[in-house]
Amino acid sequence: MxxxxxxxxxxxxxxxxxxxxxxxxxxxxxxxxxxxxxxxxxxxxxxxxxxxxxxxxxxxxxxxxxxxxxxxxxxxxxxxIGWVAAEVILDDDLSGWENLWLQAKLQRLGDWKPRAEELLRYFSLTDRREDKVKTYSTGMRKKLEIALALLHQxxxxxxxxxxxxxxxxxxxxxxxxxxxxxxxxxxxxxxxxxxxxxxxxxxxxxxxxxxxxxxxxxxxxxxxGRVRSDFIELEASDGVTEELLRSVPGVAEVRTQGKAWILKVANSEETLPHLFRALGPERIRRLNVEKPSLESAFLEMTGKKIDQAGSDVHDYRKFYLNVRRSRQ
Amino acid sequence: MSAEVAHVPTVARPAAEHAWVPQGSQFYGLYAREVIKTFRNPWVLVITLVQPFMWLAFFGSSFDAVPVAQLDTLLHAPPGTGYLSFLLPGVLATSMLSIGMFGSMSTIQDKRFGFMKRILLTPTTKATVYLTKALGSATRGFVQIPVMIAAAYVFGVRFAGDPIMWLGWILGLLFLGLGFSAFFLALTASSTDWQTPGVISNFITMPLMFASGALFPSSNYPSWMQVIANWNPVGYASLFGRDILVNGQVHWLYLGYLAVFAAVMLVAGTLVASRYLKVE
Structure with a gap:
């Protein structure tokens, strides 16, 4: 069941x-x-x-x-439900304890103090409970936010x-x-x-x-497990061409990424000996085998890498902006 | 870690909550938050107190050189009233006009920092949020009242009337402040722009201040301005206070008008905010 x-x-x-x-x-x-x-x-x-x-x-x-x-x-x-925000949302003018107190009021909790004290202990925040949240480090703020989210069980x-x-x-x-x-x-x-x-x-x-x-x-x-292929990342000397790599048995797809070649292969263990034979060891500078991972699963299923298009950069900027705004 | 967790006490979940139940606990929490934050920020407090004081000092003194008899004619006041005595009830009434700006700004701050999400992800209604903001900002404005009265006394103003009347006057100012604060917050319920409260404050303060009789007697106004003044709660609060402090007479009906004004604004504002208060 x-x-x-x-x-x-x-x-x-x-x-x-x-x-x-x-x-x-x-x-x-x-x-x-x-x-x-x-x-x-x-x-x-x-x-x-x-x-x-x-x-x-x-x-x-x-x-x-x-x-x-x-x-x-x-x-x-x-x-x-409890909620932990990406930007760490707390009232910076209030102390850690006051933030818990407000959460208890908003959740209409009766006897919340013993639980709040234990949560602070669990998250190692007891020493700082009377300090204003604006003096907390980002990690401490995150912990306090999780404590708030857990207060009402x-x-x-x-x-x-x-x-x-x-x-x-x-x-x-x-x-x-x-x-x-x-x-x-x-x-x-x-x-x-x-x-x-x-x-x-x-x-x-x-x-x-x-x-x-x-x-x-x-x-x-x-x-x-849904990803069938391995990826071989290869840096080779200049003489190596796409045709040559395609001719290696087991290679399904050839792409370039910067100076390196990315080979999609059904099974790297079977393909590697063929690859060595076709190129010869002197033409291989660096070799890296990527076994199935969530990364390659995402790549396979959506056709793109998850951190494409500079989305991370944008998000960080937003994040720090929020932290700065809330700490001013 | 797990050994410690075993000791984390449990809390009892309150009975099921419905959206329309009055929210005592949430109301207390959010209102207390507003008050705590106000009094932790000394500068806001200082400026709140200094501003009406400066009104008295600068504006009140601007007729100092005018011969008393001439001034009494202009103000339609009993001989020897002086402009300061005339002005005090008006300035206090006027300062209630823009106190909604505090609550409005703190609401926009909560929206922009995401704290509104934190509040509304608990069983707290938008109506409760709105009412605590309105009451919170009115409270902040009320701090001006005792300070102004004391300052006026220091400037030499002496009050007619009796303590019951004075209490009635202060109650009238509270109604006025609450009403305008409710009105202001309802106007800005859906806004997330920092500039909105300032713009709206200027927009409503100017006409309502001058078309009220707060600064000059409304009997000198042209008829169209008198029409506004006849409905303007700022005018009623000024007149109510002036009759008490200058003439020692009281018109309780004016207080009733101010109470109705506050009640109507709060009810209408609650309805507006429950529907239009934005989360972010």
């Missing part, structure tokens, strides 16, 4: 004027799991969160969260790009926190990300989303 659904949506659709931001999406997220929406910026990930949390009206379709209908019972839904937490703008080590410790929160508090997590390794490391299930549509859904290993 499988766990009940924490989030269920059928035909979820959002139109902004003529723009179809979310296009008839079906979702079923089992309670107690971490579910990832993986896709480039502008794919519709944040819009899906807005629809599921009742911030934005559905254009079509149905959705329920924690067993309540998003359209007809928004207040019941909001009592049962939600059944589902929405995390929009939880690690965007964080440095590598903070990101890793946040990953541990998210898995810990999911496992130890038993809360369902829906997160969005455009970091493939993040989705791979955290999520039980992933939907790959592009232009408002779900391209594929499955566990990370299922999605990787």
């Amino acid at each position: 499988s766990a009940p659904s924490a989030i269920r949506a059928t035909g979820l659709t959002k139109l902004y004027g003529k723009l179809l931001a979310v296009d008839h999406v079906d979702m079923d997220v089992r309670a107690g799991t971490i579910f990832g929406l993986l896709g480039p910026n502008g794919a519709g990930k944040t819009t899906i969160i807005k629809l599921l949390t009742g911030l934005s009206d559905l254009s079509d379709g149905q959705a329920s969260v924690a067993g309540y209908d998003v359209v007809r019972q928004p207040m019941q839904v909001k009592q049962r 939600p059944e589902v937490i929405f995390m929009d790009e939880p690690t965007i703008g964080l440095d590598a080590s903070t990101r890793r410790s946040l990953w541990e926190l998210i898995t810990g929160v999911n496992r130890e508090f038993g809360v369902t997590v829906l997160l969005t990300s455009h970091y493939i390794e993040e989705a791979d490391a955290l999520c039980h299930n992933i939907s790959i989303i592009d232009q408002g549509r779900f391209i594929a859904t499955g566990t990370p290993s299922e999605l990787k």
Whole structure:
């Protein structure tokens, strides 16, 4: 018997004027799991969160969260969800404790203090509870935001790009926190990300989303299993031509990327000996084999790399702008 | 970690919430937030207090050299009133006009920093958000009242009437401030532009200030301006206060008018905001 659904949506659709931001999406997220929406910026990930949390009206379709209908019972839904924003949204003029206090008031909690104290301890923020949030580091702000999201014992937490703008080590410790929160508090997590390794490391299930549509859904290993090909990245001396590489048995596709050749092959173990024979070892400068990964899965299914078109740059700028604005 | 988590206490979830239930807890939380933020920002407070004071000092002193008899004729006031006594109720009424700007700006700030999303992702209605902003900004404006009265006393103004009348006058100012703050916030409910509150403040302050009798007696106005003045709540608040402080007479009907004004603005504004308050 499988766990009940924490989030269920059928035909979820959002139109902004003529723009179809979310296009008839079906979702079923089992309670107690971490579910990832993986896709480039502008794919519709944040819009899906807005629809599921009742911030934005559905254009079509149905959705329920924690067993309540998003359209007809928004207040019941909001009592049962937590939210962690990409930009870290807190009241900087208030202390950490006051932010928790306000959240408790907004959620109408009675005896919230013992739980708030334990949450601060869990996130190692107890020493700083009386300090204004504007003096916190970005990592601490993120932790406080997660504590706020957990205060009223939600059944589902929405995390929009939880690690965007964080440095590598903070990101890793946040990953541990998210898995810990999911496992130890038993809360369902829906997160969005455009970091493939993040989705791979955290999520039980992933939907790959592009232009408002779900391209594929499955566990990370299922999605990787759908990719049949390996990729060989090759830097060779000047004499090597595309014709020559195409003639190597097992090579399905040849592309160039900068100075390197990218060969799509059915099986790198079988192709490599042929490649060595055709080129000879003296003409190979560098060689790198890419086995199936979420990265190549995304490439295969959407025809583009997830971080294409400088979308990261844009997002970072927006992120830092927000941080600066909220800290002024 | 897991050992610690086992001890994290649970909280009881309150009973199911409906959109139309009055929201005491959320109201208290959000209103307290507005007040805390106001009093943590000393500069806002200082300027709020200094501004009406400067009105009295500069504007109030601008008729100093005019012979008293001439001034009394102009103001239709009993002999020896002086412009400051005449002006005090008017300046206080006028300063209630733009206090909605505070709430309006803090609402736009919440929208732009995303805090409005944080609020509306909890079981909190837009009506509650609107009412706390209106009351919060009115509260900030009310701080001016005692300071102004004290300042006027220092400038030599002496008050007629009795304490009951004075309380009535202050209550009238509260109604006026609440009404305009509600009106202002409803006007800017759907705005996310930093400039809107300033523009609207200028737009409504100028005509309502001059067409009110707050600064000069309205009996000197042309008839079209008197029509506006006859409906203008700023005028009623000025007149109400002036009758008490200068003549020692009270017209409780004016207070009723101000109460109705506040009530109508709050109800209409709540309806507008529930529908049009933008999240971001």
